Amino acid sequence: MAGLIGERMQSAHSPRIPQVTAHLVEAGGKRIRPLLTLAAARMLGYSGAHHRRLAATVEFIHTATLLHDDVVDESRQRRGRPTANLLWDNKSSVLVGDYLFARAFQLMVETGNLRVLEILSNAAAVIAEGEVLQMSTAHNLATDEATYMQVIRGKTAALFAAACETGGVIAGAGEDEIAALRRYGDALGVSFQIADDLLDYGGSTAALGKNTGDDFRERKVTLPVLLAHASGGEGDRAFWQRVIEAGEQREGDLDRAMALMQATGALADTRARALAVAGEARAALQILPGGALRDLLAELSDFVVARIA
């Protein structure tokens, strides 16, 4: 699959394309999405070559969304390196992202499987919709849990679910198995993202980590904020309105936010939610064929929440 990604990110005509793509691809990242597709297909007995195309498709869609996200968020760092929009420019990030989307669609069309095409094009729409929704929930403390869940489904779980489901579809798995793969991928993605949002406030111990405070500075209404705001008193609410809605952040505000999250139980609640959903992911695997691949997927569901254990 790595060979396929390298081959398809080339462009005979535009050297800027492989430069920008390679910058992101070589930086690594967890490659968890393509792994899901490969493992799901093999677990269900697939012996063809299309699963590699699907895995590359999923990674291309993911890379394209990262390029566009960094433009939207005006990010300066990604995977420990300067972002493409900083090294080149926003234009390159927008256009190379578009190119990767198109290449992803070309790759999935090569599988000749219409059901797979439907699943992945639906996922692409949910992802884009989630991104737009996230933009409009930022700075908005009226965001409710249902909206938060929809944002993280778009941001993370939709592609996780599609990665797993298409692996099963290409392998010709039964409908109950395909549904189980989809549930697993969705739950894995949701728990992964909740854990990420928790880590942004130092995890359950509210200790300062590498990325602590990014969401706070960007005034995103993630689950820890949402829960702390909902269960806080008058004074707490005034604080949240000032830092998140009005955007007036002062020295020490992040510490106070973390302390409030600790005191109201928001961090513990967020952690419990992530663990519960990870448990759902593991449970969904039960009806799937046992063996090394299923064990690997089960371990992944532990792995995504190990960071907040």
Added chain:
Amino acid sequence: MAGLIGERMQSAHSPRIPQVTAHLVEAGGKRIRPLLTLAAARMLGYSGAHHRRLAATVEFIHTATLLHDDVVDESRQRRGRPTANLLWDNKSSVLVGDYLFARAFQLMVETGNLRVLEILSNAAAVIAEGEVLQMSTAHNLATDEATYMQVIRGKTAALFAAACETGGVIAGAGEDEIAALRRYGDALGVSFQIADDLLDYGGSTAALGKNTGDDFRERKVTLPVLLAHASGGEGDRAFWQRVIEAGEQREGDLDRAMALMQATGALADTRARALAVAGEARAALQILPGGALRDLLAELSDFVVARIA
């Protein structure tokens, strides 16, 4: 088809999406691309409903590229109205563009026709590649005609060709008819874009028009610039290097550029090229079934160059 576009640009969750899309869709535009698909399919005897899905797909891809182009070019006006990136922000334009791309793919998957999917996903890749290439040719006088042709194929002709070709494919036309539709669409798009690039320098009479000078200010190396630079003397070349490569533009430079294009015959050559390619478009129609629809397509090939006649 208008109904389908209105319906599919909705989003239950993100009101920003139909707002941004409607802003562009309602502004009108020529709707030439979806018309090509509808006319090609009907001309070849199609009586189903998929051609409307394809027409909407093509319009969505076009609208998505406009949204992203305006971000890339930092445009402030489109179709006589302020651009979406100006009214909302770059983020909305990037993300709503992504959403429309995804919706386009969903729509084309609904046709269940793999060949159509291949043609349109290939076109999407050529479009994105052309945009990246255009970005790297800007300000670069070493750009040759072959590169210019590739840029305008990506920018315009690829989607024109795919719009026509998929109309034929969905109608179950013969291979020679499908090839003719593709040639027609490609030539129509190329002549359309060359005419546009000529009009940016006032057309063959070098008279000031509504958009005159936009390409000059953005220092794009289009055909009139390329030809005038190639056939100019020492002094002319120094001028082009200053205004296009170095970007030092002064009062009166646009007039001088237009005068040089007139004197070197670059405007007349550009016009002749556009007319010749429009003739190729008309000629490609010959083997297709005669009647009102073929007549309409023939008239279109005159129409795209009537502006420079």
